[in-house]
Amino acid sequence: MPLPKAELHLHIEGTLEPELAFELAARNGVTLPYADTDALREAYRFDDLQTFLDLYYEMMAVLRTERDFADLADAYLARAAAQGVRHAEIFFDPQAHLARGVSMGTVVEGLWRGLERSQDEHGVSTRLIMCFLRDESAESALRTLDEAKPYLHLITGVGLDSAEVGHPPVKFRAVYEAAAALGLRRVAHAGEEGPPEYITEALDVLGVERVDHGLRCMEDPALVARLVRDRVPLTLCPLSNVRLCAVDALAEHPLPAMLDAGLLCTVNSDDPAYFGGYAGDNYTAVRRELHLTDDALRRLARNSFLASFLEDDEELRARYLAEVEAYEF
Ligand code: ADE
């Protein structure tokens, strides 16, 4: 039995495995510019975040109907459950779908169809987090939040993703203020490729409660001290960092130093179909390459539930935390 864990940094569009991509392409009459799944997997060589994002957005062309989004979510939840994920807070990128003529209702209701049976079928509780694309305009983000208003009962929070450098958090001040006023939780990618200043800005200007990645905080000791003091969770994605060249090799990942510094680190998969592993694979890889102890792994799992947005169900959080403490390696 795998270690129970929560996954807090997971882009549902990044769980599109080549086999499902070709199945959806056939179902929807979409032609992919790859001969087969092997040829597509060959394209999984990235120099940085942008080279990955180009393929990530290209592959979304196969997602057209509610059923597609439901199938995508269900496939992810089955795989995640098999790797010990008990709770998943799932990002989605509506602007990437709206731009292709797929409506907000199709996306959210389709994902919900997958999520609503997750607890019963997979034993995984779920939340949805709607991300704004930071390389789109602030006005587009505000319009997107407006379009999401009929579905806010299904959405727990907002996030910020896509190309980071050159798109600082401050650009999204207004939409985060509007989201907060609507009672939405707030997270943002910061310090993946962007500088530590973007992490500080995400905290100060956007009021985020968790930082996605946050890797580059290690360049700023005062920022590390603040993140430790305020117990701000970081959702790290080790295999993603290797594939997108944010670190040279997994053995050089700063996770052990971050844990030693007292940061509230969690381990997640980001875009598992593209980066070579789901949540459990990330735990296994850091254990092997970074020589983490059983205690360190238990701490990561405990952190994942502490950092989750389960304030609306503290009983469930307590049950998950008890499972972590009782786990025998
Ligand atoms: N969208 C999907 N994966 C992402 C990542 N790792 N960083 C920023 N945006 C993303």
Ligand code: ZN
């Ligand atoms: Zn991400």
